Amino acid sequence: SRQLTLASRPNGAPNEKNFKLKTVELPALKDGEVLLRTIYLSLDPYMRGRMSDAKSYADPVNIGDVMVGATVCQVEESKNDKFNEGEWVLAYTGWQDYAITDGEGLMQLGKEPANPSYALGIMGMPGFTAYMGLLDIGQPKEGETVVVAAATGPVGATVGQIAKIKGCKVVGVAGGSEKCAHAVEKLGFDACIDHKADDFAEQLEKACDKGIDVYYENVGGKVFDAVLPLLNTAARVPLCGLVSQYNATSLPEGPDRLGMLMGQLLTKRIKMQGFIIFDDYGDRYDEFAQDMQKWLQDEKIQYREHMVEGIENTVDAFNDMICGKNFGKTVVKINNP
Ligand code: NDP
Numbered sequence: 001s002r003q004l005t006l007a008s009r010p011n012g013a014p015n016e017k018n019f020k021l022k023t024v025e026l027p028a029l030k031d032g033e034v035l036l037r038t039i040y041l042s043l044d045p046y047m048r049g050r051m052s053d054a055k056s057y058a059d060p061v062n063i064g065d066v067m068v069g070a071t072v073c074q075v076e077e078s079k080n081d082k083f084n085e086g087e088w089v090l091a092y093t094g095w096q097d098y099a100i101t102d103g104e105g106l107m108q109l110g111k112e113p114a115n116p117s118y119a120l121g122i123m124g125m126p127g128f129t130a131y132m133g134l135l136d137i138g139q140p141k142e143g144e145t146v147v148v149a150a151a152t153g154p155v156g157a158t159v160g161q162i163a164k165i166k167g168c169k170v171v172g173v174a175g176g177s178e179k180c181a182h183a184v185e186k187l188g189f190d191a192c193i194d195h196k197a198d199d200f201a202e203q204l205e206k207a208c209d210k211g212i213d214v215y216y217e218n219v220g221g222k223v224f225d226a227v228l229p230l231l232n233t234a235a236r237v238p239l240c241g242l243v244s245q246y247n248a249t250s251l252p253e254g255p256d257r258l259g260m261l262m263g264q265l266l267t268k269r270i271k272m273q274g275f276i277i278f279d280d281y282g283d284r285y286d287e288f289a290q291d292m293q294k295w296l297q298d299e300k301i302q303y304r305e306h307m308v309e310g311i312e313n314t315v316d317a318f319n320d321m322i323c324g325k326n327f328g329k330t331v332v333k334i335n336n337p
Contacts, residue, residue, distance in 0.1 A: 001026050002311055003066045004095035010051050013247045013322070018051065019067070019315055026098055034083045034106075036073035036091055036099045039337050041311075042120035043069065043318050043330040048246040057276050067095040070125060072109070072116045074337060087111055090119040095314055097334060116337075121154045121329035122303040123292060125277060129240060130158035131288045132281040134216055135166075137238035137273050142167035144213035145232075147204075149173035149223045151183045151192055152304065154329035155240065159216045160189050161301045168214070171207045173223050175324040182327075186302050201226035211235075217272075219244045221252065228264055237272040246322060304328030 007020040029035055046058075050068055053060045061068055071094070075087045080103045083089070088109035093099035109116055121127060133155075140146050146163040150156040151172030160170045160183065172183040172192035183192035191207040193200060204226050211232035217224065221244030231237070245252070264270060275281070295301040306326040308317040311334050321330040 001096060001098040003097070004311060004314055005066050006051060006061045006063055008063065009053060009060075010247075012249050013319055014048070014051060014315060015319075016315055021312065026100065029077055029079045029100065031079050032102055033100050034075055034080045034103050035077040036071075036089065036093055036101060037076040038071045038073050038093060038097055038099070038334040039088075040072040040117045040120060041069055041095060041314065041332040041334050042071065042124070043314070043321055043332060044125070045241060045243045045246060045322060047318065048322060057279065068092065069094045070120055071099075071334075072119055073099070083108075088113050088116050090124065095311065097311065117305060117307075117331050118303065120331055121305065122158060122296065122301065123289065126154035126329065127158050127292055128281070128285060128288045129277040130155045130216075131162060131292065132277060132284065133238040133240045133275060134159045134162055134214070136281070137271075137275060138163075138214040138216060138236050140166050140168045140214050143169070145169045145171065145208055145210055146214040146216065147171045147173065147208065147212050147227060147230075148216040148218065149195065150218040150241075150243065150324075151189065152179045152187075152327060153218070154303075156216070156218055157183070157187055157304070157328075158301065161187055161295075163214070164188050165295065165300055169210075171204070171212075173204070173219075179327060182304075186304075195223055205230060214238075216240060217242070221245060225257070228261065231264065231268060231270055233268045235268065235270045237270060239272055239274040243322060306330045308332045310334075 003022045005020050008018050010018045049056050050061045071091050073091050075083050075085050090107040140163050146168045148156045148159045151174040163170045170189045172189045173195050174180050180192035180194050183189040193203045208230050212230045213232050213235050215227050215237045217239045218241045220242035306328040314332050
């Protein structure tokens, strides 16, 4: 079995040298155990935090350990009554070909799920994050303007589409004209602005002619700088992620904007709230799953995957996702079903 382990802690963007591809012998299965064969591995921005030993809400991966991550696997062999050979499960077995578990924490996906990899995206953690952050913290109301960046990624695309279902005006922010066209034409956003454009801030202001009521924060950096002056009184800012700074090795350039931020929060009574999906909403997954299943069935939500093949391409695929070279939810196909 092949495993990608963390060999050293990255400084800035991770590179191949920070990981080691190991081949290991699998021990024989004991009673109660299940051998899982990884079919799909999810790549998500939070993994950058696990590579680093800076203090965070979760422990870092230890040097020499397999990188963590959600996977969709097939049961290859089972000595556990609850699992049968060939069945699909959602697991958390990380960047490796095979894993042996006692079955604890696995979510069963059945014998022939229609779209098994969806459990890593639209029906899984990113979809759930979009749903709870937008609806519980963002509290969007009909006719309000919602802005979301990383607009074609699994979180952003879902936020924008749910906001449309709730009757909002939705303005996306994405990198490049192809992604922006996708957000408007396929996802039904009212507008989508390319953050790489020189006049990005002016374009955003024009598109948000009534200001911004909900800014779903995925990226931080210059997108937030452009959003802040456009926030309306009583705006809500679900603080979901800050992907523009995950590889940062120093503070951003330019003047200190903290005083201005606090002044805006005060005078406009803006509510900004961070959240960590499973810690804060772990008990509300069913509520999300019910709504999302229905929206997918009714084709009210579109979902796009960025599928990469082969464990050896995982590090590149991870870096591509952090800097926006993905187009949709990044999934690595580790083995054929
Ligand atoms: P994506 O697949 O959307 O990938 C990240 C995207 O961020 C890139 O594709 C890129 O899109 C955009 N991006 C990168 N750098 C910049 C930049 N400097 N300025 C603007 N945009 C940038 O990721 P996800 O949908 O999986 O995750 C989105 C966010 O949600 C992340 O911040 C993640 O950490 C967070 N998250 C938080 C959770 C929580 O519990 N709080 C749970 C899950 C996710 P583009 O090319 O369009 O710029």
